Amino acid sequence: MRHITSAPCSVTDEDKWFVYNMGFQVARQGEAAVRDALQGLQGLPGGPHDGPKKIFPKLYDRLAYDTIDNPDYDDFRRILRSHMMETWPLGVGDELLGEPVAERRLHSVRSAAKATGIDQRRLRKILAAEGIVPEEGLPDAWQVFDAKRADAVLKAAKTLITAKDFAEGINASRSQFDLLFAGGVLAPYLSSVEGAGTKAVWDPADGVRFLDSVFVGATPLRQAQHGWEHISKSAARLMIGPDIIIRAIQARRIVRIGNHADFDGYAALYVYHDEVSSVLSPQPSSDQSIELFSKTVGIGQPIRMKRLVRNGHTPATELVHPKLKTRQFFISRDDADAFNQRFYTPRTMAQAHGKSRQSMTATLRAAGVEVFSPDGEDYGPLYLRQDVDRIITQTSENIIKE
Structure with missing residues (x-):
């Protein structure tokens, strides 16, 4: 559609048939035709520095975010990922289908x-x-x-x-x-x-x-939702210099980093302020609230983490909240270690194996590995670490043999 209009997203519902037909006429010719179409879009005004959302407006968001859990789109995700890896100058801090780039190729x-x-x-x-x-x-x-x-x-x-x-x-x-x-x-x-x-x-x-x-391991941010602050603002709120936060990031003491899609370079560097405050508090503690720990490891809904604790699948430590003076569960360093030794979230397994979340979840799905859900309880996209490591090791060995 970018060959016809500069605003593909403005197509009306009554004209959607035309869009679908255009896509079908390309895709029916096979992968080579899809790659040619992607290359053709890169010949239009704009460069990779403008970001994939300008070069592949609707297409990129649909594949990177909207259909991420739908295996029907895996082939198209694979083609777009491969095409971008071969033709885009992606560096650390950029994203590739919603995943942070770890190394410039x-x-x-x-x-x-x-x-x-x-x-x-x-x-x-x-x-x-x-x-x-x-x-x-x-x-x-x-x-x-x-x-x-x-x-x-x-x-x-x-x-x-x-x-x-x-x-x-x-x-x-x-x-x-x-x-x-x-x-x-x-x-x-x-x-x-x-x-x-x-x-x-x-x-x-x-x-x-x-x-x-x-920016190593930074989470791509489509917008700065509640809790995310630019590093300068977070430092100002704590009345410290940004260099203190930066050193904590470089030492991997602060791990929840955001890369804002609307900006470039240092202007795109966002941090999750509650984590910064927890790590750099004048009275530092290794204990984290369940909400903060959940978000740090990539469990989007803290209620799932609370359910995991309540049902005895992972430990937590009951302490008196320093401000509310009520007894609450916190995740100590030992509790966090126990969780990570038993479980993987898509975020932590991607970090551990150096692969994208999408490719790993696709591999697990193909191998028949299901999410952790004893008795039908919903804990979200959580996997037993031993299952993931076993499948990834077997897959790597098969690739070497081939």
């Missing part, structure tokens, strides 16, 4: 230019001279290449930039940049920092590494 000329501070035209000539990209071909935003293969070339071509340009590169305001610099989480490439505000002593690659370090 491809750079585009545009993304590499941003990471090195080199003019795009000059960088393309350098890469072309090394045989990494053609001199002419796809636009810089879509001309991708193997990031590891080009690593040495990019390092050799490094250009230092000013603090102002560095702040813009990570999409932080000048006041936010100054706080990060003062807190020691950002430092200039050259040892002499006198006049760092005007001199080109900053390495843009350091900015990329900084963003990678705080």
Whole structure:
């Protein structure tokens, strides 16, 4: 529909038959035709930096979110995932069908230019001279290449930039940049920092590494719902510097990180304030409320976690609430360890095995592994860890044999 209108989502109900027919005429020709159609959409105005929701508006949300639990769409999800992995310069902090990207595989000329501070035209000539990209071909935003293969070339071509340009590169305001610099989480490439505000002593690659370090495992946020705060606001509420939160993120003490879809770079870095407050409280405690622990491990409805505790499937510790002075159940560090040793949620098993939630749940479904539901109780998408590890190990061994 993007070939016909810039607003596919505005199609009226009475014209939906036309949309369905267009999709059918492509899909009936097989996977190659679907991939050609996806590639054709990438030839329209817009680049990967605009995000998949602009390039594949309705299609992306339908596959990434709306039909995520419907196995009828698995083949289409697989095709779109594979296509994006082969043609998009996805980096840490980006998302792939609702899942955070853990490692950059491809750079585009545009993304590499941003990471090195080199003019795009000059960088393309350098890469072309090394045989990494053609001199002419796809636009810089879509001309991708193997990031590891080009690593040495990019390092050799490094250009230092000013603090102002560095702040813009990570999409932080000048006041936010100054706080990060003062807190020691950002430092200039050259040892002499006198006049760092005007001199080109900053390495843009350091900015990329900084963003990678705080976005690992980030949850894609379509909108900042209740509890999510930009890191700057969360720090201000606790009257601490953002560097304290950042160090806790890098040390994996704070794990519930959000990547806001409407922003880029540092502006997209959101944290779940209750977790930040719990971890960085002046009187820190390893105990978490059931609600906070549920959200941390990816159980969307805390009532399911409470049901799990009440029915004796996982331990909890009864304590006096420090403010309400009533006795409530909390999850201690030992309780959390016991839960994680017995169970996986889609989030925790994806983190443990380095695979997407969708691919893992599809593998489990194909192997006949059902969610944990003794006596028909609803605990949500919860799996016994021993079942998941066994199936994933068998699948990996079969792939090696093949």
